[in-house]
Amino acid sequence: MVVVRLARGGAKARPFFDIVVTDKRKRRDGRFIERLGFYNPVAASNEEGLRIALDRLHYWKGVGAEVSDAVARLVRTVKPA
Secondary structure, eight states, X not given: OEEEEEEEEEETTEEEEEEEEEETTSOTTSXXXXXXXXXXXXXXXXXXXXXXXXXXXXXXXXXXXXXXXXXXXHHHHOOOO
């Protein structure tokens, strides 16, 4: 099954997450099919903290990809452009 979830990057105490489409059986930070955006929880006020390609997210949901709870929570905070 294909899932849209977060893949952790960054350094210790400075997390950075990529929003990726991957096979559910792959490791959290392993290979992925497509990168849809990013989430930076420690972004400064003048930095972009969240970016998601909503058109690609809707495409993957349309072909049966499951969205993780964390990504679904982030998508609710995004305002469509």
